[in-house]
Amino acid sequence: MEHRIEKIKKQLQSQSYKLTPQREATVLVLLEHEEDHLSAEDVYLLVKEKAPEIGLATVYRTLELLNELEVVDKINFGDGVSRYDLRKEGANHFHHHLVCMECGAVDEIQEDLLGDVESIVERDFQFKIKDHRLTFHGVCHRCQTEDTAAASETEETEYSSK
Amino acid sequence: MEHRIEKIKKQLQSQSYKLTPQREATVLVLLEHEEDHLSAEDVYLLVKEKAPEIGLATVYRTLELLNELEVVDKINFGDGVSRYDLRKEGANHFHHHLVCMECGAVDEIQEDLLGDVESIVERDFQFKIKDHRLTFHGVCHRCQTEDTAAASETEETEYSSK
DNA sequence: CTTTCGAATTATAATAATTACAATCAAATA
DNA sequence: TATTTGATTGTAATTATTATAATTCGAAAG
Structure with a gap:
């Protein structure tokens, strides 16, 4: 540290x-x-x-x-x-994010994953990539299991969304 | 229309x-x-x-x-x-964007490109994807050709975000 | 050690984006 | 026609962020 x-x-x-x-x-x-x-x-x-x-x-x-x-x-x-x-x-490179639409949790993906996609974009669009932002919105593994177990208990989000 | x-x-x-x-x-x-x-x-x-x-x-x-x-x-x-x-x-699915750090132009990519990546994410992270946001920041094809033409015009390529 | 100078910090004011509010209006229903 | 319901309006309020001006701090020079 x-x-x-x-x-x-x-x-x-x-x-x-x-x-x-x-x-x-x-x-x-x-x-x-x-x-x-x-x-x-x-x-x-x-x-x-x-x-x-x-x-x-x-x-x-x-x-x-x-x-x-x-x-x-x-x-x-x-x-x-x-x-x-x-x-x-x-x-x-900047890491990617998984944003859960139910509980608001944000998980990180450290793996690159975009190598191939970036090659394609640079070639097809003649665009020199310097940085990227990739975020998936969906349901995290925690909420998926909760959902199937206990129907729908209103879960408080991590972020105080105004 | x-x-x-x-x-x-x-x-x-x-x-x-x-x-x-x-x-x-x-x-x-x-x-x-x-x-x-x-x-x-x-x-x-x-x-x-x-x-x-x-x-x-x-x-x-x-x-x-x-x-x-x-x-x-x-x-x-x-x-x-x-x-x-x-x-x-x-x-x-939502389309992707190319943001030029020099001229600020925003181009769109309609092709999917993320199919494979999404499969991997859903499998490895047990995350049910509902939507995505993918943006590349870099230099667009227009600015690249300008740059090589007037190579030594300005050394400054800094991107003022505001 | 003291002075000086410029960068960094502070509190506060200003700006910009977005949302909430209360009154009004319009269409739909009885 | 009278009533209800939902939509819109202008304005006020709220929230995030940035600019300003005065003050402080810390390194370098003397």
Whole structure:
């Protein structure tokens, strides 16, 4: 964990940015919640526990910066907020997502899967691919088994969808 | 063109919704701009030309309704606004997009391409896929040829997301 | 060690997208 | 015709995000 912060620090410094305490706290929160898909507001609240004096605008700016450095990916699942997802170590492509339409859970797929598709697209459309976003919407394995077992118990979603 | 409106009308009626003049004007605008990826605001301005008395809230509501009926797909390219994309006639899956990081153009891919990938995902993750979103970010064929022509014009290829 | 300078941060204000609200209107029904 | 129901309107409210201006911090120079 420690060396990942070091690495990010070097990335920042290579572009003459600094790893300020606020930025460090933000990165720490992201590392500790690698599995989740936090919104800027979520990150803000969590960082505040470590560094209560931080401002929301700083969190936005830090996330923006980390996005430019490709440390995090900004993603939108259509619920009105942007979420920030830490890129896996050594990953050269953005991972994919499975969004459950019933419980709201978001699972990740680390495997590439798109290699062939990308070759086809680059050839047929003469489009130089730099990045991709692939999200499947459907029913996760948890909800499938629940559904067959207990008919339809209203399940609260993970995200507070306004 | 006329029969597509008829079809949408029937879809509405089958769920006991009505094709009101405002809804009809909105659908018409969508049909006339099938190639584009309009935001709610864009649609509003265009519909106003046909039906000046329409309100923005009605446009939002109509688009929401059409989205539920799967007549349009709501999509977000990360620029802060939702865009509404008419589903091709007879299409049973949402089409894919190529977003150019240089000129901002958005091209569409109608071919499926994901059949194999979806089989793998459904099997390996026991995830029942209902819908998908696939977007490639990169450089479109137009910008590629421009780039090679005027190779050393601007070194800056940074993509300002806003 | 002190001064200086520029980047970073803060609180707050502004903007932009979207949704909620309350009154009005229109078609459908009795 | 009177009543009910659903749709629309303009506006207000809410939410996410970005811009601003003043302040602080930290490294480099003296």
